[in-house]
Structure formats: structure tokens, C-alpha cells
Amino acid sequence: xxxxxxxxxxxxxLAGFVGFEVIRRVSPLLHTPxxxxxxxxxxxxxVAAIIIAGRxxxxxxTVLGAIAVAASFSNMVGGFVITDRMLRMxxxxxxxxx
Amino acid sequence: MNPLALQQYLDFAYIAAVVLFILSLRFLSSPASAxxxxxxxxxxxxxxxxxxxxxxxxxxxxxxxxxxxxxxxxGVPLGLVHMTAVPQRTALSHxxxxxxxxxxxxxxxxxGTAPVTRFQMGEIALEVIIGSLTFTGSVIAAGKLQEIxxxxxxxYRGQNIVxxxxxxxxxxxxxxxxxNPAHAMLFPVMVIVALxxxxxxxxxxGGADMPTVISLLNSYAxxxxxxxxxxxxxxxxxxxxxxxxxxxxxxxVIMCKAMNRSFSNVMFGAFGQVQVSAAGxxxxxxxxxxxxEEAAGILAxxxxxxxxxxxxxxxxxxxxxxxxxxxxxxxxxxDVRFAIHPVAGRMPGHMNVLLAEADIPYDRLIEMDEINxxxxxxxxxxxxxxxxxxxxxxxSDQSSPIFGMPxxxxxxxxxxxxxxxxxxxxxxxxxxPLYYLDRTLMLFGDAKQFVGGIVRxxxxxx
Numbered sequence: 001x002x003x004x005x006x007x008x009x010x011x012x013x014l015a016g017f018v019g020f021e022v023i024r025r026v027s028p029l030l031h032t033p034x035x036x037x038x039x040x041x042x043x044x045x046x047v048a049a050i051i052i053a054g055r056x057x058x059x060x061x062t063v064l065g066a067i068a069v070a071a072s073f074s075n076m077v078g079g080f081v082i083t084d085r086m087l088r089m090x091x092x093x094x095x096x097x098x
Numbered sequence: 099m100n101p102l103a104l105q106q107y108l109d110f111a112y113i114a115a116v117v118l119f120i121l122s123l124r125f126l127s128s129p130a131s132a133x134x135x136x137x138x139x140x141x142x143x144x145x146x147x148x149x150x151x152x153x154x155x156x157x158x159x160x161x162x163x164x165x166x167x168x169x170x171x172x173g174v175p176l177g178l179v180h181m182t183a184v185p186q187r188t189a190l191s192h193x194x195x196x197x198x199x200x201x202x203x204x205x206x207x208x209x210g211t212a213p214v215t216r217f218q219m220g221e222i223a224l225e226v227i228i229g230s231l232t233f234t235g236s237v238i239a240a241g242k243l244q245e246i247x248x249x250x251x252x253x254y255r256g257q258n259i260v261x262x263x264x265x266x267x268x269x270x271x272x273x274x275x276x277x278n279p280a281h282a283m284l285f286p287v288m289v290i291v292a293l294x295x296x297x298x299x300x301x302x303x304g305g306a307d308m309p310t311v312i313s314l315l316n317s318y319a320x321x322x323x324x325x326x327x328x329x330x331x332x333x334x335x336x337x338x339x340x341x342x343x344x345x346x347x348x349x350x351v352i353m354c355k356a357m358n359r360s361f362s363n364v365m366f367g368a369f370g371q372v373q374v375s376a377a378g379x380x381x382x383x384x385x386x387x388x389x390x391e392e393a394a395g396i397l398a399x400x401x402x403x404x405x406x407x408x409x410x411x412x413x414x415x416x417x418x419x420x421x422x423x424x425x426x427x428x429x430x431x432x433d434v435r436f437a438i439h440p441v442a443g444r445m446p447g448h449m450n451v452l453l454a455e456a457d458i459p460y461d462r463l464i465e466m467d468e469i470n471x472x473x474x475x476x477x478x479x480x481x482x483x484x485x486x487x488x489x490x491x492x493x494s495d496q497s498s499p500i501f502g503m504p505x506x507x508x509x510x511x512x513x514x515x516x517x518x519x520x521x522x523x524x525x526x527x528x529x530x531p532l533y534y535l536d537r538t539l540m541l542f543g544d545a546k547q548f549v550g551g552i553v554r555x556x557x558x559x560x
Binding site: 001002004005008009011012015016018019020022023024025026027028029030031032033034035036037038039040041042043044045046047048049050051052053054055056057058060061062064065066067068069070071072073074075076077078079080081082083084085086087088089090091092093 | 312
């Protein structure tokens with residue numbers, strides 16, 4: 001078993017616990033924005049896509065990488081835009097009156 | 099700069115991005131700080147993307163820049179969709195995320211600079227299978243939510259056996275590739291089989307089960323990104339994928355509990371089974387109906403009103419009329435609150451977003467567990483387009499397919515009013531005894547028009 005795998009497994013398990021503890025605290029009120037925000041964060045796979053597309057090894061890998069860049073970057077941009085739009089709408093009764 | 103030092107700077111940028119991602123989710127714990135979460139996420143993502151553009155491995159920028167522009171060109175309109183379209187947009191973004199992860203995994207298989215070891219082959223195969231099935235599954239889910247595809251469950255005999263054999267075939271091909279990675283021609287076959295499995299997985303699932311399915315696909319998309327991190331040895335992907343995956347997983351568990359379904363029941367796509375048994379003995383029972391005038395009169399005489407929104411409110415786009423009703427009742431000194439069932443609508447939190455869009459303050463939106471004790475002291479429970487989540491059979495009737503599902507105890511309110519198009523049963527096809535109670539009044543009509551009618555009556559009275 002490669003050494004990289006073990007260190008990645010450590011990171012994965014710890015990040016999973018952090019995720020669980022942080023997300024548990026998110027109010028059900030915000031579950032829809034939570035999903036669109038985690039989607040935008042997950043779109044960080046764009047960094048891997050950029051490397052595949054930019055290394056330009058074979059035509060096939062460049063095409064696959066290019067599709068991946070477009071797909072994940074659209075998620076990143078769209079995810080942040082819609083999350084912000086949604087969160088702007090949530091107002092408490094007090095802030096509305098003032 | 100020498101490449102090694104540069105690599106270290108890039109790693110620091112990724113670490114900063116990961117910290118910002120975790121903070122981003124942390125800020126989401128309260129609606130007051132939530133927008134900071136978006137900002138933290140944006141800074142983290144921008145940092146990581148810009149750092150990556152300095153990666154010395156990149157030799158050609160043309161396609162990167164073109165596809166970034168194309169991606170932004172697709173992403174911005176998808177970020178500006180109407181709030182009622184949020185469930186299908188979310189499903190589509192799971193599809194894009196999974197597509198991206200699958201494409202990178204496939205590219206990694208064909209890069210061929212270093213010979214693929216068995217271990218790497220296993221990682222790649224698993225990653226590509228999950229990415230592919232999540233892609234097609236999410237596309238089907240988005241199609242159902244957009245109503246391009248029928249929302250009802252599409253079922254046939256032996257479905258689970260067929261679906262599981264297809265999954266088995268994909269995994270079998272993966273094993274064959276691990277045993278001998280040189281059988282490269284098996285790889286595209288495996289991808290196609292996994293794509294087919296995604297279709298089979300989601301097609302049988304009905305619209306009412308979408309909150310669970312979307313959460314589950316969310317979790318799959320996250321875990322496929324994390325697996326990709328293993329394949330590429332990229333910690334930033336492992337962390338982001340683990341965060342997204344655990345978020346989707348937690349939401350799936352919450353949705354399962356709110357529908358009284360076990361997790362394995364969900365995993366094997368056995369939804370929709372419920373629908374079959376429904377149309378049993380149908381005796382003629384009396385329902386009482388009322389006009390907007392009568393409904394307005396009862397509401398005006400109340401002290402405490404609880405409104406229960408459901409998918410029907412979203413379909414009729416009635417949230418703004420509901421807001422008008424909220425305003426006119428509040429002005430009369432009536433206490434109006436909203437009871438939110440976790441699976442009301444088509445995705446977790448769906449009702450909250452629609453009501454927030456209509457400018458209803460979020461401290462008026464009350465979760466099921468918190469509001470259920472208040473129904474006996476409630477004068478009027480007004481149900482707008484919700485059905486199964488108010489069905490008292492879930493509490494009392496052991497033969498009901500939804501027996502055991504936690505519901506909103508609206509039948510304990512003094513008066514129950516139900517806005518509904520007709521007596522047709524809801525998506526799950528289950529009869530609702532609530533409608534035949536003495537204290538229940540049925541308000542037949544389109545939710546938007548009916549609520550509008552009540553508002554006119556109330557406005558006209560004063």
C-alpha cells in the first residue's frame with residue numbers, strides 16, 4: 001500500500017470528522033444554501049482539471065480536462081452566486097423592522 | 099523561482115484554501131454570519147485556482163482560459179435561476195461536479211506516463227464508477243425536477259435485480275482491470291456500465307423522495323471528489339470532497355429519519371415501493387369545503403395561526419401571496435408562524451428558501467419538533483400544498499405505508515384548513531384521513547388564487 005494513500009486516508013478521516021461537527025451545527029433553515037455552498041467548495045476539483053487540461057499530454061486527456069474545467073468552474077461560480085443570493089433573502093423579524 | 103520553492107508556495111495556498119473552506123461552513127451555523135461563509139469560500143477557491151495557474155507543469159494555457167470563461171458563462175446564469183428552480187439547479191450541479199470528477203479520473207487512466215499499479219487502478223476504477231453513476235443519476239433527478247421526465251416512480255418487476263446486476267457488472271469490470279491493468283479496453287466498457295447504473299438508480303424514484311435522493315447524490319459527488327484526491331494525491335481535493343461528502347451524508351440521514359426510511363432502503367433505491375399498495379378500500383366519506391370568504395372569516399377570528407407549506411405552494415408559486423396573507427393577519431394582531439417539515443418540498447430546506455424569498459422573517463419559520471407541541475393551542479392550521487407530512491395515519495394506522503413517519507400534528511389544531519386542487523391523493527397516492535375530520539375544511543382551488551382570494555376578503559373587511 002503506497003505511503004501517500006495512508007497520509008491521504010488520515011486527511012480524509014480527519015476532514016470527515018471536522019465536516020460532521022461543523023455541518024451538524026448548521027440550522028435546518030439553511031439546508032438548501034448549505035448544499036449549494038458545499039457544491040461550490042467541492043468544485044475545487046477545477047484545480048485538478050486545470051492541470052490535466054494544461055499539461056497537454058494527449059489530445060484525449062486535454063479534451064477530458066477541458067470539459068472538466070468548464071463543468072467544475074461553472075459549479076464554483078454558480079454555486080457561490082446562488083448561495084449568496086439565497087442568504088441575502090434570509091432576514092430576521094427584528095432587522096426587517098429597523 | 100526554483101520549482102521546489104514554487105511548489106511550496108502552491109501548497110501553502112492550498113492549505114489556506116482548506117482552512118477558509120472549513121471556516122466557510124462554520125459561518126453557516128447562523129443566518130446572521132452566513133454570508134461571511136460565502137466570502138470565505140470565495141477567497142479560498144480563488145486562492146486555490148490562481149495558485150494552480152502558476153503550476154510549473156502547465157505548458158498550454160489556451161484551453162484553460164477558454165474553458166474557464168465557458169464555465170463562468172454557464173455558471174452565472176445557473177446562479178441566477180428563479181428560486182423555485184433551485185432543486186433542479188442543485189441536481190444539475192451535482193451532475194457537473196460528478197462529470198468533472200469522472201472526466202479527470204478517465205484522463206488519469208489514459209495519461210500513461212507512469213505504468214498504473216494495481217492499487218492505483220483500483221482507486222481510479224472506483225472513483226470513475228462513482229463519478230459516472232452520480233453524473234447520470236443527477237441528470238435524471240434534474241430532469242424529473244424540471245418535469246422533463248415524469249415525476250412518478252417508474253417501476254417494473256425485478257427492477258432491483260436488474261439494477262444490482264448492472265452495478266455488479268461495473269464492479270466486476272473494475273476487478274478485472276485491477277487484476278490486469280493491461281486490459282485497457284475494459285475501461286470504457288466499465289464507464290458505460292456505470293453510466294447506465296446511474297440512470298437505473300434514479301429512474302424508479304418518485305418526486306416526493308427527491309429530498310433524500312438529492313442529498314444522497316450530493317454525498318456521492320463529494321466522495322467521488324475525495325477519491326479523486328486519493329488518485330491524484332491532492333489533499334485539497336480530499337478535504338473538500340470529505341466536507342461535501344459528509345454534508346450530503348448528514349442531510350441524507352436527516353431526510354431518511356424524516357421519512358422513517360432506513361438507510362439501506364434508500365441505498366438500494368427501493369423508494370416508490372410505497373405507491374403500489376395505496377388505492378385500497380375506497381368508501382364515500384364526507385368532506386366539508388369552504389369558500390375564500392368563509393376561510394377569511396375563520397382566520398380573522400383566530401389568535402394563533404400556523405401555516406404549513408408544501409410542494410404544492412412551490413408549484414403554484416404561491417409564496418408571495420402567502421406573504422400578503424402573513425402581512426394582513428399580522429397587522430390584525432394575529433400570531434402567524436410557519437411549520438416546516440424536513441422533507442416538505444423537493445430538497446432539504448426548500449420551503450425556507452421560498453418563504454425567505456417572499457420576505458417572511460426566518461424567525462417565523464419553525465421546525466417540526468419545535469412547533470408540534472403548539473398545535474393544540476393553535477386556532478387555525480392552514481395547509482398549503484402539503485399532504486403526506488400532515489397525514490395522521492402515519493401516527494395511528496399500522497397498515498399505512500407511511501406508518502411511523504414523523505408528521506406535523508395539524509389535526510390537533512382547533513380548525514384545520516387545507517388548500518388543495520382536488521381530492522386526488524398526493525404523489526405517494528396515500529389517502530389522508532385528515533380531510534374527513536369534523537374540524538377540517540377543504541379549500542379547493544389553486545393555492546395562489548385561493549390565498550389571493552382570502553387576502554382580498556381580509557383587506558376588504560377593514
